[in-house]
Amino acid sequence: MRDETHSDEPADTTGGTRAPSRRAVIGWGGAGLALGAAVAGTTAVALRGTDGTESAGSAGAAVPFHGAHQAGIATAVPDRLHFAAFDVTAKDRAGLIQLLKDWTAAAALMTEGRAVGEGAFGGLPEAPPDDTGEAVGLRPSRLTLTIGFGPSLFTAEGDRFGLAGRRPEALVDLPKFPGDNLDPARSGGDLCVQACADDPQVAVHAIRNLARIGFGRIAIRWSQLGFGKTSSTTPDAQTPRNLFGFKDGTRNVAGTDTAALDRHVWVSPEAGPDWMAGGSYLVARRIAMRIETWDRTSLKEQEDVFGRDKGEGAAVGKAREHDEPFLKSMLPTSHVRLAHPDSNGGARMLRRGYSYTDGTDGLGRLDAGLFFLAYQHDVREAFIPVQRALSRADALNEYIQHVGSAVFAVPPGVRDKDDWWGRELFS
Numbered sequence: 104m105r106d107e108t109h110s111d112e113p114a115d116t117t118g119g120t121r122a123p124s125r126r127a128v129i130g131w132g133g134a135g136l137a138l139g140a141a142v143a144g145t146t147a148v149a150l151r152g153t154d155g156t157e158s159a160g161s162a163g164a165a166v167p168f169h170g171a172h173q174a175g176i177a178t179a180v181p182d183r184l185h186f187a188a189f190d191v192t193a194k195d196r197a198g199l200i201q202l203l204k205d206w207t208a209a210a211a212l213m214t215e216g217r218a219v220g221e222g223a224f225g226g227l228p229e230a231p232p233d234d235t236g237e238a239v240g241l242r243p244s245r246l247t248l249t250i251g252f253g254p255s256l257f258t259a260e261g262d263r264f265g266l267a268g269r270r271p272e273a274l275v276d277l278p279k280f281p282g283d284n285l286d287p288a289r290s291g292g293d294l295c296v297q298a299c300a301d302d303p304q305v306a307v308h309a310i311r312n313l314a315r316i317g318f319g320r321i322a323i324r325w326s327q328l329g330f331g332k333t334s335s336t337t338p339d340a341q342t343p344r345n346l347f348g349f350k351d352g353t354r355n356v357a358g359t360d361t362a363a364l365d366r367h368v369w370v371s372p373e374a375g376p377d378w379m380a381g382g383s384y385l386v387a388r389r390i391a392m393r394i395e396t397w398d399r400t401s402l403k404e405q406e407d408v409f410g411r412d413k414g415e416g417a418a419v420g421k422a423r424e425h426d427e428p429f430l431k432s433m434l435p436t437s438h439v440r441l442a443h444p445d446s447n448g449g450a451r452m453l454r455r456g457y458s459y460t461d462g463t464d465g466l467g468r469l470d471a472g473l474f475f476l477a478y479q480h481d482v483r484e485a486f487i488p489v490q491r492a493l494s495r496a497d498a499l500n501e502y503i504q505h506v507g508s509a510v511f512a513v514p515p516g517v518r519d520k521d522d523w524w525g526r527e528l529f530s
């Protein structure tokens with residue numbers, strides 16, 4: 104196990120769980136993982152407060168995996184991301200369901216800071232260990248794992264998953280926006296998993312082990328590492344800055360604002376379909392930022408582009424970051440004016456994107472940008488109209504380009520240890 108104490112003491116480095124040699128008895132697979140999850144669930148109750156939030160504030164702690172909504176949406180945004188989109192290669196519905204059950208059990212363990220299955224070492228010498236081992240000794244690090252289902256899962260060839268009639272109306276394919284230069288190899292996916300953590304090794308370990316568990320049933324389509332969150336769900340904390348040096352996330356939906364979450368982020372039971380109640384829709388966009396061009400741009404132009412000042416982050420004509428913007432005092436092309444709810448029929452979304460750098464572009468420039476992630480109750484009312492307005496007129500377009508895109512239906516939370524990711528979809 105990685106850490107059972109949740110204290111500041113050094114974590115256990117044995118790399119296994121306490122369970123005896125279960126694999127010798129029941130073999131590798133869902134049964135073993137489910138048993139592991141049951142053990143972890145019992146421990147979790149003992150370690151957490153009744154509201155489940157006891158440990159969510161500090162960097163090494165665990166964020167509760169079970170709940171009405173998936174963790175990783177309204178919960179605090181840790182500083183590191185590993186996001187992966189997968190194609191499902193499982194032959195049929197039963198194979199997909201078993202994958203989701205196996206993943207859920209492993210996710211419950213890893214978010215508790217525990218190793219998968221029987222752990223990284225100490226098991227059968229003849230078999231590869233259940234856990235890959237690189238997170239042994241590391242704390243839970245506020246790891247959250249959030250799953251989503253892409254449109255292509257519902258349109259699989261021959262309807263092999265039996266999901267043709269289950270696609271939510273709101274899970275639309277995103278239209279092509281002016282200026283898009285999307286790379287198919289960085290777009291789409293049947294499934295996605297968003298792993299957020301304070302420690303990058305913990306996030307990478309989680310995605311790697313889910314991919315490993317899914318061997319033969321899924322293939323990674325694309326993935327994205329992120330650092331330096333560019334939005335937060337905790338407005339009382341210092342607002343992070345993006346790679347253009349501006350405070351980003353000033354007017355985000357707060358994780359504690361239940362009215363705004365209910366109105367703008369969670370799918371209501373009335374909206375349907377039933378299996379999405381309490382879920383959300385995620386838009387992921389890889390947006391390249393022309394760092395070198397930006398760095399040669401005057402401060403005045405930079406501030407005009409956003410409609411906020413660079414130091415304080417205050418809107419044009421205002422003194423403090425959180426003062427209400429007066430939109431008419433901003434240029435009609437400014438990013439904040441165009442993206443503001445008052446310019447978009449009240450539309451809001453919960454942003455929790457990350458900066459990325461992926462080496463160079465081969466032309467002597469940094470390949471860097473924003474991996475934009477936004478949750479909303481309906482993309483037709485939020486991301487699509489806002490991005491339509493931005494793509495037409497935003498002064499920021501001179502400095503950015505959208506190069507990857509995906510949309511996912513994010514189901515509600517896993518209620519308890521007997522529940523699994525997406526169960527309602529298959530009921």
Ligand SMILES: C=CC1=C(C)c2cc3[nH]c(cc4nc(cc5[nH]c(cc1n2)c(C)c5CCC(=O)O)C(CCC(=O)O)=C4C)c(C)c3C=C
Pocket residue numbers: 345347349350351352353354355388390391392409411428438439442443444452472473475486489490493503
């Ligand atoms: C379609 C939605 C959005 C995309 C795409 C987007 C890209 C993008 N944004 C920044 C930097 C900032 N954005 C800011 C505010 C802001 N942006 C969006 C939406 C998209 N941004 C919204 C809804 C808002 C909030 C508007 C409001 O209510 O006032 C800001 C200002 C600070 C803040 O409020 O967060 C910055 C800075 C970049 C660099 C970027 C693409 C690379």
Ligand SMILES: [Fe+2]
Pocket residue numbers: 438442
């Ligand atoms: Fe923005």
